[in-house]
Amino acid sequence: MTVSGLPELMTVLACAVLVIGLSAHLLVADLFRRIISLNVASGGVMMLLLVLAVRGPGDQDPDPVPQALVLTGIVIMAAVTGLALALARRVEDPADEDDRDEETP
Amino acid sequence: MMPLLDLILAGTVLVTAVLAVLAPRRDAAASAFLIFGVLLALLWARLEAPDIALAEAALGGGVAGALLVDALHSRRPPQPQAASSWAARITGAAAGAALLAALLIGVRAVPQARAPLAEEAYARIPVSGVEHPVTAVLLNYRSYDTLLEIAVLAVAALGAAALAQGHRPVVRSRPAVRGLALVLLPVLLLLAAWLLVAGTSQPGGAFQAGALLGAALVIAHLAGIGLARPQGLAGLAWTLAGLLSFLALAAGTAVFGAGWLVLDPAWAPGAILAIEAILAVSIGAGLALIFLSNSASLQQNGPAGEPGRAAEAEPPAGAPS
Numbered sequence: 001m002t003v004s005g006l007p008e009l010m011t012v013l014a015c016a017v018l019v020i021g022l023s024a025h026l027l028v029a030d031l032f033r034r035i036i037s038l039n040v041a042s043g044g045v046m047m048l049l050l051v052l053a054v055r056g057p058g059d060q061d062p063d064p065v066p067q068a069l070v071l072t073g074i075v076i077m078a079a080v081t082g083l084a085l086a087l088a089r090r091v092e093d094p095a096d097e098d099d100r101d102e103e104t105p
Numbered sequence: 106m107m108p109l110l111d112l113i114l115a116g117t118v119l120v121t122a123v124l125a126v127l128a129p130r131r132d133a134a135a136s137a138f139l140i141f142g143v144l145l146a147l148l149w150a151r152l153e154a155p156d157i158a159l160a161e162a163a164l165g166g167g168v169a170g171a172l173l174v175d176a177l178h179s180r181r182p183p184q185p186q187a188a189s190s191w192a193a194r195i196t197g198a199a200a201g202a203a204l205l206a207a208l209l210i211g212v213r214a215v216p217q218a219r220a221p222l223a224e225e226a227y228a229r230i231p232v233s234g235v236e237h238p239v240t241a242v243l244l245n246y247r248s249y250d251t252l253l254e255i256a257v258l259a260v261a262a263l264g265a266a267a268l269a270q271g272h273r274p275v276v277r278s279r280p281a282v283r284g285l286a287l288v289l290l291p292v293l294l295l296l297a298a299w300l301l302v303a304g305t306s307q308p309g310g311a312f313q314a315g316a317l318l319g320a321a322l323v324i325a326h327l328a329g330i331g332l333a334r335p336q337g338l339a340g341l342a343w344t345l346a347g348l349l350s351f352l353a354l355a356a357g358t359a360v361f362g363a364g365w366l367v368l369d370p371a372w373a374p375g376a377i378l379a380i381e382a383i384l385a386v387s388i389g390a391g392l393a394l395i396f397l398s399n400s401a402s403l404q405q406n407g408p409a410g411e412p413g414r415a416a417e418a419e420p421p422a423g424a425p426s
Contacts (some may be wrong), residue, residue, distance in 0.1 A: 006111055010152065013115050015208040017122045023201035024126030027194060032176060036138045037126045039169065043145050044122075048212065050152045056219035062153045063223035064238035068247060070157050071239065072254045075312050075388065078164045078172075079261035082395030085176045086265040089399065093270075 010051045018044025031088040035081060042077045046070045111151065118144045135173040142166040155308040156239045159300070163316035168392050171323070175400050234373025236306040243310065244377045248366045252355065255347045255384060262344045262391040262398075269398035272336045277329040286328030293321040301385050305374070311381040315388025322393035335393035344394055347387025354380055 021041025028034050053066040121144060124137035142165040149158035226238055226246060233241035243251050277283075297317040304310030322340075325333035334340055354376065359365045368376055 006151070009111065009115055010148075011212055012209065013119060015205055015212065016119060018208065019201045019205040020122050020126055022204070023197050027197045028126070030131070032131045032173075033126070033128075033134050036134050036173070039138060039165075040122050040125050040141065043141065043165075046157070047145070047148065047152075050149060050154050050157065052212075052215065052220075054153055055215070055217050060219055061227070061238070063219055064226050064242045065220070065222050065247070067154050067157060067239050068242035069250070070154070071160055071243065071310075071312055072250050074157070074160045074164050075315075076254055076257050078168045078316075078392065079258045079395065081169050082172050082392070082399060083261040083264045085172055086268040086395075086399050089176065090268050 007051050007055060010047060014044050014047035014051055016044070017041075017047060020044075031091060032085075035084045035088065038084075039077060039081060042073065046073060049073075114144065114148060114151065118148060132177050135170075135177060138173065139166065139170045142170065156310065156313070159308060159313045160316065163313055163320070164392075167320055168316055168396070171320075172396060172399060175396070232370040232373075234368060234370060234377050235304075237304060237308070237310075239308070240304050240310050240377070240381075244381065245368055245373065248351075251384070252348075252351045252366070255351055255387065258388060258391045259345055259348045262394045265395045265398040266336065266341070269336070273326070273397050273400055275326065275329055275331050275334065278327065283328050283330075286324050286330065290321055290325055290330075293317050293324070297321065297385065297389075301381060302378070304381065305378060311384040312388060314381075314385040316392065318385055318389025319392030319396070322389055323396050326393070326397060333393075335390055335397050340390050340394055343386055343390035345387075347384045347391075350383045351380060 018041055021037050021039070021044055024037035025034055025041060028037055049066040049070050053063040118141065121137050121141040125134055125141050128134040128137055142161065145165060146158045146161040149155075149161055226242060229246070230236065230238060230241055233245045235241050235244070278286075297314040300309040300317065301311060301314040302309075304314070322333050322335050326335065335344075355366050358367055362369060
């Protein structure tokens, strides 16, 4: 049972977190911080879906469909974060330095 | 009337989100993000989503946290990056504000009643084979989502493994670490098994159990328990097993049953529990493979940096861990 007012607050919070993460993801140059920003943005998306799952009269059970979508999203985000970190590590690896110098004119 | 706790929780979530993206140093950003993840788990519990809270605590806090903290040990400090220009920042902030306004307008336009899909999901629980609605959605109504999810995990794990520079060897660790692992591992395995079985009737399920199994595998590997080799052939096979068995189930139902992934109520409970068990092990193996592939590059210049061979032979005792 949700307390009235909680969904409204969470809707605004979810949109704010999503926009903060997305903007930082596009503006920050450091790869590691970019990955963190993307994770923050995904937190906002999940919050939005979960708020939509509890809308309606207070005594109803939450909607399981958005909740299942978020559960899927969490696993995918963890996997994608791992792959992104592996890629970022290789980009910054001194052993691959030569390749990078050739790429930049 | 809103409880004070919710206001504080919402406020701290916002503050940690801002800190996580604004902190100039990587370690500060990672710590802020870890706190953000723990607070999110609390928030999910407040939003009547105990399944998500469990998964967030295990995956968002645990696995992602371990990956990020591990990545801080980068052998070379990051190069000073050129800060984005003020014009870019102002444009970004303006675009962000416009997006926020558009999002709020859009979300508020969503009707306040519960979606009709939810009614259908609850109505068909008796024929879904499980009692817990979220598990029913994940493994019966929308099992395509889960099939594709496990495919994404398998591809990410293979990608990370392909990028790894060498295997992280099994190194016999200090007795204290080993002892702690021997205490922790049975607890983790029991908890994972309980979460898996509980998922049919209450919050829990394959994803949360899989995250715990992944953590157990990483702990076992780091403590030097030789059997746990997520980067070995068996680890790779288990990583793919979830996807392959899910595909086999899909093909089986398509050929012999009513259609792609349409489960007959008669054998749905058994099929769901079996596929969940395979998925949990597969998710665990995949996550452990991703983690160890990431940390393997640390060992590149170490004594066992020979790619491909390090995992086969246990280095002599006393090798630096």
